[in-house]
Amino acid sequence: MKKIFLCIGLAISGLLVQAQTANPKIQFNGMARGDMSHNWLSSDDTTNVDQSLGGAALIDLHLDIRPSDAVRISSTLRVKNAIGGFWGQGATLELREISIKGVAAKRIKYRFGDIDSRMTPYTLWNYDGECANNEADVFRFIREIRHQENFNYGSYWRNQGGDLSWRLGFDKGVESIDFTTFAMRNRSLDDGKTPDRLQAGGKMLFHFTDNAQIGFNYINLFDLPKTVSKTYYEKYSNGVGTSDFGFFIGRIHAFGELGFSTINYVDTADTKTIDTKGNFFEVGLGADLMESQLNVQASFRRVNQNFFSAGAQSKRINYTSDVNVLPVVGTNSYNRTIALLDLLTDDAIYNQAISYGLMDYEMIFNNVTPYGKATPNRQGFDVALTYNAIDSTFETDVEIQLLQDVAGQGSEKKKNYLLAQWKGNVYFDKIFAWNKSVSVTAGYQFASASRDEDRVYKMSKELVKPVDLHSHTIDLGASVEVLNRVDVLVGTKMLFYKGTDYKAILNGFNETVKYQCETYDGSQMLTAAGLRYRFNDNISLTLQYDRFNLKDKNDDGNSYKINQAFLLFNILF
C-alpha cells in the first residue's frame, strides 16, 4: 500500500514540476488542511461515552489542463490521512472532481463531468442551510469548510452530467437569446431493480434591452425505466416549467416568476398511479435609493400545496442522518438529533443529491420556509431592505416574510407564519481608522407559526392543540486583530424555542400520511473563542474552543453539554 502511494506521489510530483516549468498548458493549485478535534461531554454526564477524537491531514491537488485554447480539463485529487492512521495505514486517495469544458466552434460552450448548476429559486437552487444568518467569523470559516467538503458553492448544486450554452443575437426586437441546456445523472441503476434517474432541463433567456429580460425554464427529474430488465417497472417524473422576468425603469425594477409542477408516477406492478399538479407565482417591485446605498424590495408569492420542484426544494442538510460526534447523550442516554453544533461540524449530515421527495426538516430551526422560497403551501408578502454605508463602516439587512398556508394542514384553519431576519456588521477599524481590523457581526431571526384551534377533545389526555411554535436565533460575533496577523475570534449562536406545531409525515410522493404533534420548550447555545494566526493571506492556523449546551425543559434527561477543542491549519497554494 505504501509503495502504491509512493508511486502516485512521485507521479504527481513529476507532473507538478512539469506543470510549473516545462508546460504552461498544465497548471495546478490546491489546498492543504490539517485539523484535529477533541470532543467531550460535561462531567455531569456519566452514563455515556465521554470523549471522541477526530481529525485528518489532507491535500487537495487541483490540476488545470489546457490541451488547446478551447478545451480545459480540471480535476482534483485528494490524499487524506485520518488522525490515527499512522504511517499511511488510514490513508485514502480519491478523485474528488473532474470536468472538461470548452467552446465548440467558437459559439457553443460545453461542460462535462462534475459541474455546478443553478437556475431559479423555483427550479434548481441550493437553498442555504438553516441558522446561518450572518454568523460570527469563528463559525463562518468552519461552515465554509463544510460547504467545500460537500461542494455547496453558493446556491449551486454539484452534479455529474453535461451542459451546453450558446447565444443568438438579433437586430430587431430582441437583442439576444441565451440558451442553456443540461442533463445530469441523479441516480444510478440499483441492483438491476431500480432504474436510472436523470435530471435534465434548459433555459431560454430573452434580452430585450439591458434592463428587460424574460426567461423560460424547464427542468425534469425522470426515470429511464428500460434500464432495468423486468416485466414490471416504475416510472417517476417531476417536471417544473416556469417563466421569470425582470424590468428596470430608472431606479425601480419589477421582477417575478410563475410556473407549474407535475409529479407523475406509474408502478406497473401495482398499477399505482400518482398524478399531481402544482403551481406558483411571485411578483415584486424593488428600488435602489440613496445612491444605491439603500435597496428596498417587496414581493408577493403564492406557492400552492402541491408544488414540488426537486431541484429547488432539496435541502442542504439531511435531517434524518445520524450525528457523528458523541451521538448518545443525556441521562436518558438517547440518540441525539441534529443540533446547532452539528450544522457546523458534521460533514456526514450534508446532502449532496437532489431528492425526489420533500426532505425532512427541523421545525425549531425554521418552520416558515424550510424549503426556501419554493416552500409549498405558503402565500404572502416578503419585504426586504438592505443598507450599506457609503464609507463601508457598517451594513445591515432586514427581511420580513408574512405568510399563510394556501390550504389548511389537517384543519380547515390556516397557519399564519412570520419570519423576520436582521443582520448587521460594524467595522470599527474603518470608523476609527485603526490599522488593525476590528469588526462585530450580529444576526437575529424570529420564526413563528400560529393557528388557533378550538381545543377539540380527542381522548382523556389528547387534545388538538393550537399551533404556537416560535423560535429566536441570535448570532453575535467579534473579530479583533490584537497583534499583527493575530486575530482573536469570539462568537455565540443561540436558539430559543417554545411551542407546539404539527409536522406533516409524508409518503414518497409528498402526500401527507399523518400529522405528528410536536411540543418544544428549550434552548441551544453554541459559544466559541479562538485564536487565529495568519502567516499570510493564504495560510492560517486556528486554535478554537467551542461549548455547546442544549436544554430540554420538557425532559431534562435530554439536556446535554458538549465541549470541543479544535485545531485547524489551512493552506491555499
Added chain:
Amino acid sequence: MKRLKFIGLAVSLLGMWSCNEEMVGPSIDGIAIDTFNIVPTGTSKTIDADFAQGDSIHFMGSWEFETKWIITVKGQQSGATKTLKGNGKSVDETIAWDGSSDLIFFRDGETCEATLSFEYYNDSLVADNFVHVVSTKPIEGIVLGDYDEIDAEGWGSTSRVVEDGVELPATQKRTFADEGILVPQGDNYLQISGYEDGGKYYLSGNILTISEAPLKIDTKNIGSNYINFFLYGYPEYYSNSTIYVMFSDKNGNKIGFNDRIKMTEPGWHGISLSFSKLKETENETGIPFDYSNITEAGYSLFSVDGTECAAKAAVDYFIVTTGKPLFNVYN
C-alpha cells in the same frame, strides 16, 4: 394591447391567489392510522381461509395513540359482518377472526374486506388485502327449516296486507333481488304477513316438520337447549308484529312462548330462545310433554296485543342448538 396582456396576467394571478384550496392531509382532530393489514401479508392480495378446517385470520395495524378500536370484516356477497373490538394503539397477531359472524352468515367462496375504525373518531382504513372464505365455520345443531334445502308448510288467514294496492300472500319466499334485504343464510327467507281485524288470532305462520327423526331434548338440561332463528322487522311493521313459537310432541301436546317475541327496531334480529321459556299450551292427553319425541315446530305472526293493524315480518334458518345459543338469548 400591452396593457390588456398585463391586465390578463394580473387577473390570472389574482384568480390563482383567491382559489380556496382543500385541506391537506388527514384531519388532525381525528386519529392518524399508520398501517392496517390482514396477515399474513404477502404478494397475494387474497388470503384463503378454510374456517371449517379451523383456520383463523389475523390482523396487524398501528395508529396515533391509545383508543378504542374496531375491526369490521364484511362479506362482499352476503353483507355479513364480524366485529372485533379492543383498546390500544395497535393490533397484532393475537387478534383473530375464527369465521364467526355478528349476525347473518358469511358464505362459502365469498371475499371479505376488513376495516379498522375507532369508537370516538370517524377515521377508518380498509386493509388493502382480502380474505377468501373457502368454507364457512360450521354450526352445530339441528336445522328445522332454512327455506332453501329444508322448506316449510305455510299458513295464513284471508285478511291480507295491502301494499301499493296489491294484497300480499300470507307467506312467500323472498330473495335479495325481491326486496333488497340481505338474506341471513342461503338464498331465501320467508316473508309472513296478515291484517288483524279484531279476531286476535294468528295472521300467518309455518309448520316446521321434523321429518327424519323426532327431536330429542335432554329433560335434565332443558334450559340449555335453544331454538334459534333470524327475525326481520320491516320498518313500517316491526312495532306492530310479534312472533309466537311452539313445538308439538308425538302425542299432539304443545309447548309455546306465550309472551311472544317483540322487536324494538327494524332489521334482522338473531333470536335465541331457551326451551325452559316454553310453557305447555295444549294438552288433551294428560301426559306430560315428551321432550324426547318432538315432531313439529311452528311459529305464528300476531299483531301486538291483538290491536287491529297490519303485521309483517320475515324469518329464516330455524335451528335447535344444545349447550349454547346461536345469538343473544331473548328475555
